[in-house]
Amino acid sequence: MALDKTTTLQAAVASLQDGMTLGIGGWGPRRKPMALVREILRSSLRDLTVVSYGGPDVGMLCAAGRVRKLVFPFVTLDAIPLEPYYRRARESGVLEVMELDEGMFEWGLRAAGMRMSFLPTRVGLGSDVLARNPGLRTVTSPYDDGDVYVAMPALKLDAALLHVNEADQLGNTLLDGHDVYFDHLYARAATRTIVSCERLHAQLALDPARAQANRFERYLVSAVVHAPAGAHPTSFGPDYGWDMAHLKHYCASALAAEGWAAYRADFIDAGEAAYLDKCGGAVRIGRLPLPVF
Amino acid sequence: MSESTAITHAVTLAELMIVAASEAWRDNGELLASGITTIPRLGASLAKLTHSPELLMTDSEAYLVSEPVPLGPRGDYQPKIEGYLPFERVFECVWGGRRHAMIGPTQIDRWGQTNLSAVGDYAKPKSAVLGVRGLPGNSLCHANSFFVPNHGPRVFVSGEVDMVSGVGYNPARWQPGMRRDDIDLRLIVTDLCVMDFEGPGHAVRVRSLHPGVSFEQVQAATGFPLIAAPNLGTTPLPSAEQLAIIRRLDPHNLRGSVLRDNPPAVRQAAERAA
Numbered sequence: 001m002a003l004d005k006t007t008t009l010q011a012a013v014a015s016l017q018d019g020m021t022l023g024i025g026g027w028g029p030r031r032k033p034m035a036l037v038r039e040i041l042r043s044s045l046r047d048l049t050v051v052s053y054g055g056p057d058v059g060m061l062c063a064a065g066r067v068r069k070l071v072f073p074f075v076t077l078d079a080i081p082l083e084p085y086y087r088r089a090r091e092s093g094v095l096e097v098m099e100l101d102e103g104m105f106e107w108g109l110r111a112a113g114m115r116m117s118f119l120p121t122r123v124g125l126g127s128d129v130l131a132r133n134p135g136l137r138t139v140t141s142p143y144d145d146g147d148v149y150v151a152m153p154a155l156k157l158d159a160a161l162l163h164v165n166e167a168d169q170l171g172n173t174l175l176d177g178h179d180v181y182f183d184h185l186y187a188r189a190a191t192r193t194i195v196s197c198e199r200l201h202a203q204l205a206l207d208p209a210r211a212q213a214n215r216f217e218r219y220l221v222s223a224v225v226h227a228p229a230g231a232h233p234t235s236f237g238p239d240y241g242w243d244m245a246h247l248k249h250y251c252a253s254a255l256a257a258e259g260w261a262a263y264r265a266d267f268i269d270a271g272e273a274a275y276l277d278k279c280g281g282a283v284r285i286g287r288l289p290l291p292v293f
Numbered sequence: 294m295s296e297s298t299a300i301t302h303a304v305t306l307a308e309l310m311i312v313a314a315s316e317a318w319r320d321n322g323e324l325l326a327s328g329i330t331t332i333p334r335l336g337a338s339l340a341k342l343t344h345s346p347e348l349l350m351t352d353s354e355a356y357l358v359s360e361p362v363p364l365g366p367r368g369d370y371q372p373k374i375e376g377y378l379p380f381e382r383v384f385e386c387v388w389g390g391r392r393h394a395m396i397g398p399t400q401i402d403r404w405g406q407t408n409l410s411a412v413g414d415y416a417k418p419k420s421a422v423l424g425v426r427g428l429p430g431n432s433l434c435h436a437n438s439f440f441v442p443n444h445g446p447r448v449f450v451s452g453e454v455d456m457v458s459g460v461g462y463n464p465a466r467w468q469p470g471m472r473r474d475d476i477d478l479r480l481i482v483t484d485l486c487v488m489d490f491e492g493p494g495h496a497v498r499v500r501s502l503h504p505g506v507s508f509e510q511v512q513a514a515t516g517f518p519l520i521a522a523p524n525l526g527t528t529p530l531p532s533a534e535q536l537a538i539i540r541r542l543d544p545h546n547l548r549g550s551v552l553r554d555n556p557p558a559v560r561q562a563a564e565r566a567a
Contacts, residue, residue: 027380054424074424081423093417099410101429103384123388123430125471126460132415140470148470178355179379292366293353 004169005224009039009272012194012223016040016159019068021049023109023157023190025183026234028055029077029242033163035196035230037061038268038275051155053105053181054086055234056250062089063260069096071155073105077247079291084254098133100124100152106182108155113188120149160190163231165213165239167197168204171221174213177237184215193220196227198239229276229285241290246279304530306484307332307548309503309558310440311539312531313487315339317395317438317480318348324435325349325378325392331364331547333395333440336482338542339535355379365545387427390475393436395482398428400447400454401439403497403517405461405478405490407432408454415456425458432459436477442552444483444514451516462495484552486511487528492520501528505560530558 013036016022026032037057040048047068052058054075061067063085075086089095100108101123111119120139130136130150139151162183166174173195175183187193206214233243233250253259267275276282314336318326326348328337334353338361341348352362357376378386386392398407399422409428413419431437437459441448453463460466460476467473478495481488485506492498498520499511504527512519531539539548549555 072424074426076423082421087421090411090421091418099425101425102380102427103387103430106381106384121388122433122472125429125433126457126463126466126473127425127429127432128410128415128457129425129429132456138471146470147472148468181380 003171005171005221006169006200007223007225009035009196009225009227012036012225013039013043013045015192015194015223016045018045019047020158021051021156023155023160023186024050024052024057025160025162025181025186026055026057026231027053027179027181028074029079029234029247030055031163031177031181031183031236032057032231032234033161033196034232034234035163035227035272036161036194036225038272040066041264041268042271051157053102054083056083056247059083059085059250062086062095063254064264067095069098071098071100071105073100073102077251079244080247080251084251085260088254099129100133101127101129104129104150104152105155106185107152109182109185109189111152111154112156113185116154118151118153121152122147122149124150124152155189157186157190158192160186160193161196162186162193163196163227163236165197165236166199166201166204167195167221167224168201169224170203171195171218171224172204172214173197173216173218173221174204174210175215176213176239180215187216187220190220192222194223194225195221196225196230198228198230198236200224200226227272229279229282232276232279232285235291237290240285240288243279243285243288304536304558305549306503306556306558307551308531308536308539309528310482310484311335311339311548312535313482313501313528314395314438314440314480315343316487317482318393319344321345321348321393321436323347323349323391325351325383325386327351327392327394329394329396330440331543331551332442332482333397333438334364335539335542335548336395337361339538342538342542343535351378361542363541364543364547384427384430387430387434390435392431392434393438393479394431395438395440396428397440397442398448398454398459400450401441401481402450402452402454402461402463404453404463405459405495405497406454406457406463407439407459407461408456409458410456412455418455425456428459432461432476432478433473434475436479438478438480438482441481441483444485444511446514446516449515449517462490485514488519489522491522496520498522499525501526503528503560504530504558
């Protein structure tokens with residue numbers, strides 16, 4: 001097969017540019033493309049607009065000063081409700097924010113995927129989401145009801161970063177886990193989608209039931225990177241759960257003087273292979289139990 | 294010691310609040326009951342197992358379950374799955390209105406507006422919390438109740454909340470054509486009392502006081518004026534049956550760590566013991 005979109009973490013991140021708007025898939029501390037995020041931290045990429053249902057992806061990029069603007073409904077680590085590095089950036093006043101309801105955020109991705117300038121919704125009316133985002137406008141129904149809606153603008157992404165369970169060289173993907181959140185909408189909203197995967201195949205050959213785990217078309221995928229344990233320390237069902245000990249260590253680093261520099265030196269700077277070794281290896285990560293809610 | 298006294302001594306305030314929370318979902322009909330965090334979740338679970346079996350519930354992840362899932366590590370318990378409700382479908386449920394959620398906001402004001410985003414100046418907040426999450430949509434589209442484990446003026450603020458995440462009954466926030474007829478705020482269950490929005494113009498009203506708590510004490514802990522319900526009573530203690538269900542649903546006693554020092558339901562009982 002001639003089509004081969006496989007590449008390396010380094011090459012995938014090298015294709016991104018300063019100032020880009022990046023959508024990061026997953027949800028809080030679940031299904032985050034952390035190997036790609038770590039590779040961004042190893043690069044010089046900066047002035048990013050990050051669009052995310054935020055977890056440690058947002059926290060780490062904030063800690064490293066790479067985020068100019070954050071488009072988000074929340075940032076949390078679930079069992080650790082408050083993300084320390086997001087909080088520090090937010091409370092310092094340096095972070096430009098577009099804070100949205102979770103559903104408005106979905107609507108923005110959908111609008112971008114449908115090549116619409118906006119989608120109407122009642123959600124946001126009466127709240128400070130409108131007051132704090134003066135760029136958001138309302139629209140009046142052209143029908144007899146005359147209802148007023150928020151015109152949720154398209155959240156167009158220069159690139160989407162996703163981590164999937166399986167992929168092939170052509171860009172076909174399989175997303176497992178109990179809930180795969182809104183990854184398909186990020187892919188549709190983005191000019192280019194970079195996918196990292198647990199397992200890489202030459203070409204997927206599926207039975208009909210298995211094919212239902214394919215949530216978006218391969219023409220949306222520009223690059224495929226093989227990155228086992230690439231969602232660590234977030235949870236990635238059914239392959240592994242979140243690494244709560246690691247997340248606690250990461251959060252504790254925010255309390256120490258030069259804590260981020262130490263975390264970065266300990267885990268990130270030496271590369272992804274060293275990261276996995278430092279975290280006990282893919283075998284240990286593969287044994288991390290899925291979270292119980 | 295009589296049996297009733299023994300129960301009184303054993304019952305915790307958290308358990309009384311679970312029973313009070315469960316009342317939020319009585320006679321709601323067939324809709325999704327979402328109790329977020331330990332006490333609201335146990336309240337919804339208790340409602341489904343007692344007075345309101347028609348409620349829909351999830352395993353707090355992605356599946357609809359026919360029986361509430363116990364909290365914490367489950368051993369060999371297998372959730373009894375009857376359907377699928379990932380977040381994408383939760384949003385569809387929200388917009389359709391067939392849901393009653395109970396959450397714990399950081400701030401609540403006299404109009405029922407809530408804040409989960411940031412405390413202080415928005416540009417440079419004193420405390421960044423989670424973000425507005427789904428509150429703007431939830432509050433506009435379906436029934437909502439609130440849970441407050443630390444009733445005080447920092448939660449029940451005197452003016453408006455610092456960042457209106459969940460909307461409420463403040464007329465100044467609505468312009469012509471903005472429909473707000475689906476706003477439906479029900480109960481506020483706190484560690485002092487149960488309140489509702491059934492005063493004049495949806496004013497916050499104290500519905501029942503927890504044992505040993507006075508109306509004046511609640512008013513002093515609230516940043517805006519409260520109304521006492523005409524039939525203001527005492528929040529009922531859990532029955533033996535309710536307690537047995539709560540203990541089965543929460544085998545690891547996660548409810549025991551929600552409130553500071555896990556106080557007893559009847560405050561005088563604690564003072565006598567001390």
